[in-house]
Amino acid sequence: MTGNQIEALIGMLVTFGLLVLMVLPSVIGIVRDRRIDRQIREAQEGGGTGKETQKSSSRSTVPSTATWYAEGRRSKKLVSS
Structure with missing residues (x-):
């Protein structure tokens, strides 16, 4: 193989690699x-x-701290206005 053929092969492989990276x-x-x-x-x-079926839990759900904080802030706004 000549230098030009190797250079063309490398160019084609790089182009093919970029195409695969874009389509993947x-x-x-x-x-x-x-x-x-x-x-x-x-x-x-x-x-x-x-x-795949979801199992129900016998434990009751407890609201998160963020939910509790947001509820407290809402009630304060309602009381103050």
């Missing part, structure tokens, strides 16, 4: 969307394995 995020997004769509469709049909 789109392909990953499409595959992810299709997987999510399939999961939604399975959930709507009621089919699926036990690991």
Whole structure:
């Protein structure tokens, strides 16, 4: 191979590599969307394995500190006005 042929080969490989890097995020997004769509469709049909079903907890939920703080701030505003 001559120097020009090697240079052309390297140029083509770099161009192909850049093309792959630009297309890869789109392909990953499409595959992810299709997987999510399939999961939604399975959930709507009621089919699926036990690991996808959500288990309810017997423990009561406690609001987070941020929720508690926001509720307190709202009530103070209502009282003061």
